[in-house]
Amino acid sequence: MEYGPPPLFNQGVSARARLAFFSFLATLLIVIDARVNALDTIRVGVGVMLYPLQRALLWPRDAIVRASRYAATVASLTNENEQLRRDSVERAALLLKDEELKAENERLRRLQSVRERANVKTQLVQVLYEPRDRFSHKLVIDRGSSDGVRAGNPVVDDRGVVGQVTRVFPFVSEVTVLTERDQSIPAQIVRNGLRCVAFGGAEAGTLELRFLAANADVASGDVVVTSGLDGLYPPGIPVGTVARVERDVKDQFARVIVTPAGNINANGMLVVMQLTAPPLPPPPREDAATERPARRSPRR
Amino acid sequence: MKLWRLRRANGEPATATPPTVSRAAPKQVLRPVSPVFIWATLAGGLALDLLPWGRTPLVPDFLALALVFWNIHQPRRVGMGASFLFGLLIDVHDGALFGEHALAYTLLSYGAIALHRRILWFPVLSQSLYVLPLLLVAQLVSAAVRLWVGGASADWWVGLIQSGIGALLWPVVTWVLFAPQRRPISRDETRPL
Numbered sequence: 009m010e011y012g013p014p015p016l017f018n019q020g021v022s023a024r025a026r027l028a029f030f031s032f033l034a035t036l037l038i039v040i041d042a043r044v045n046a047l048d049t050i051r052v053g054v055g056v057m058l059y060p061l062q063r064a065l066l067w068p069r070d071a072i073v074r075a076s077r078y079a080a081t082v083a084s085l086t087n088e089n090e091q092l093r094r095d096s097v098e099r100a101a102l103l104l105k106d107e108e109l110k111a112e113n114e115r116l117r118r119l120q121s122v123r124e125r126a127n128v129k130t131q132l133v134q135v136l137y138e139p140r141d142r143f144s145h146k147l148v149i150d151r152g153s154s155d156g157v158r159a160g161n162p163v164v165d166d167r168g169v170v171g172q173v174t175r176v177f178p179f180v181s182e183v184t185v186l187t188e189r190d191q192s193i194p195a196q197i198v199r200n201g202l203r204c205v206a207f208g209g210a211e212a213g214t215l216e217l218r219f220l221a222a223n224a225d226v227a228s229g230d231v232v233v234t235s236g237l238d239g240l241y242p243p244g245i246p247v248g249t250v251a252r253v254e255r256d257v258k259d260q261f262a263r264v265i266v267t268p269a270g271n272i273n274a275n276g277m278l279v280v281m282q283l284t285a286p287p288l289p290p291p292p293r294e295d296a297a298t299e300r301p302a303r304r305s306p307r308r
Numbered sequence: 309m310k311l312w313r314l315r316r317a318n319g320e321p322a323t324a325t326p327p328t329v330s331r332a333a334p335k336q337v338l339r340p341v342s343p344v345f346i347w348a349t350l351a352g353g354l355a356l357d358l359l360p361w362g363r364t365p366l367v368p369d370f371l372a373l374a375l376v377f378w379n380i381h382q383p384r385r386v387g388m389g390a391s392f393l394f395g396l397l398i399d400v401h402d403g404a405l406f407g408e409h410a411l412a413y414t415l416l417s418y419g420a421i422a423l424h425r426r427i428l429w430f431p432v433l434s435q436s437l438y439v440l441p442l443l444l445v446a447q448l449v450s451a452a453v454r455l456w457v458g459g460a461s462a463d464w465w466v467g468l469i470q471s472g473i474g475a476l477l478w479p480v481v482t483w484v485l486f487a488p489q490r491r492p493i494s495r496d497e498t499r500p501l
Contacts, residue, residue, distance in 0.1 A: 023388075023418060023421050023422060024418075026387065026388045026389070026418075027388060027414065027415070027418040030388045030389065030391075030392045030410075030414040031411055031414050031415065033392070033407075033410075034392065034395070034407040034408075034410040034411035034414055035407070035411060036407070037396075037406050037407030037410065038405050038406065038407040038408060038411065038453055038457070040406075041405050041406035041407060042405055042457045047406050050406070051400055051406055054396060054397065054400045055400050058358075058397060058400055058401060061354075061355065061358060062358055062401065065355055065358045065359050065360070066360055068359070069359070069360050136360070137360035137362065138360070138362040138363060139401065139402040139403045139404075140357075140361055140362070140363070140367075140402055141402040141403060141404050142363075142463055142464060142466060142467065143404075143451075143454040143459040143464075144403070144404075144459065146403050148403070175403065182403045189459075
């Protein structure tokens with residue numbers, strides 16, 4: 009402000025002081041949130057407060073969707089029904105075979121005394137909305153910590169991995185899709201069992217297998233599935249197919265671009281998976297700090 | 309401007325909005341604003357932002373527009389604190405960094421409050437030329453914060469277009485948010501004003 013008020017009329021703290029205060033506070037929050045992740049309780053509190061409003065505002069869209077579905081013609085519904093029935097019969101055959109294979113697998117594993125595979129608990133969820141944020145691609149689903157969803161749970165659709173739960177509120181959770189730059193999935197190539205890690209690609213909507221040697225045995229068309237090495241993703245879920253491989257003499261690593269198998273722009277039903285018994289051994293205890301004084305004490 | 313300084317020096321209490329007679333509607337005295345209406349419209353802006361727009365481009369930030377409007381017209385009722393808190397709500401809804409929109413809206417508010425005396429001397433269409441840079445600054449701050457933290461986006465320029473559309477909507481926003489204050493006090497057709 010170019011001219012302040014006369015001292016007779018108190019207008020409170022000056023605009024510049026307020027600006028300094030609030031922008032400092034906001035910057036502090038940003039830094040804490042970006043580096044320490046210590047603000048999740050506040051965020052969850054605000055999220056719970058906002059939840060009724062969010063749900064109420066989804067209603068208009070849902071009403072439109074319902075109305076348009078109601079107006080669908082009989083012909084298209086009959087077609088869809090038939091298609092679904094055909095699919096289910098096809099899958100029934102696969103499922104029967106699956107049961108048999110599972111039993112056989114278990115028998116073989118017991119014979120070889122290999123640890124059994126972890127059980128996977130699944131939960132059907134609905135995508136509520138896609139946040140408007142242009143800097144990250146996320147989906148918000150309608151189940152949260154009160155339904156047993158945990159941060160880190162993989163989210164899949166009928167074709168493959170879609171992403172991973174990255175933040176959990178009591179009634180909703182945020183899923184970061186697998187093509188995000190910071191996401192990574194331990195994967196392997198089905199054809200030869202080559203292990204790799206799939207990261208979100210530089211191009212939007214693609215994945216990249218990083219740190220594969222320039223002469224690694226990868227070709228376009230290879231199917232990439234999860235390897236399950238991290239104890240979060242169950243093994244064998246489709247991640248994508250290799251779209252192209254760029255080998256440059258100058259580079260140590262091949263550049264492998266993968267198109268995701270799951271539909272990352274999904275707007276319907278997804279499945280949250282949860283390994284009930286993580287197959288990983290427990291992390292090593294950090295008892296170095298507790299041991300040292302114990303060793304010293306007898307000397308005294 | 310000089311007139312106002314004079315009247316203040318004379319000891320008249322400084323009112324919330326100096327020019328109750330704006331250039332856009334030069335022959336009308338506005339009715340006093342109702343605080344309920346202010347907060348209802350801000351909540352309405354928030355609700356419009358919370359609608360599931362998804363990745364639809366070209367949808368302006370309605371809450372930012374409402375905040376700019378009230379910061380310009382009622383800077384003593386809606387200040388930076390309100391902007392900050394609304395920003396936090398948007399941050400949680402968008403899953404953005406906590407404080408990102410809070411910072412953007414705080415700067416937006418400061419800009420609006422710092423310019424409010426000047427802006428009110430212009431007709432509504434010219435006012436949108438002042439509103440455009442304010443909205444742009446908010447978008448750029450948001451983008452800068454993300455870049456600083458290490459984010460990247462291929463379509464960051466969509467934010468600039470959104471600001472442009474927001475500025476184009478300014479006359480509409482002004483008309484809607486001023487409507488209750490422009491109501492005639494009585495329905496008398498032969499009023500002198």
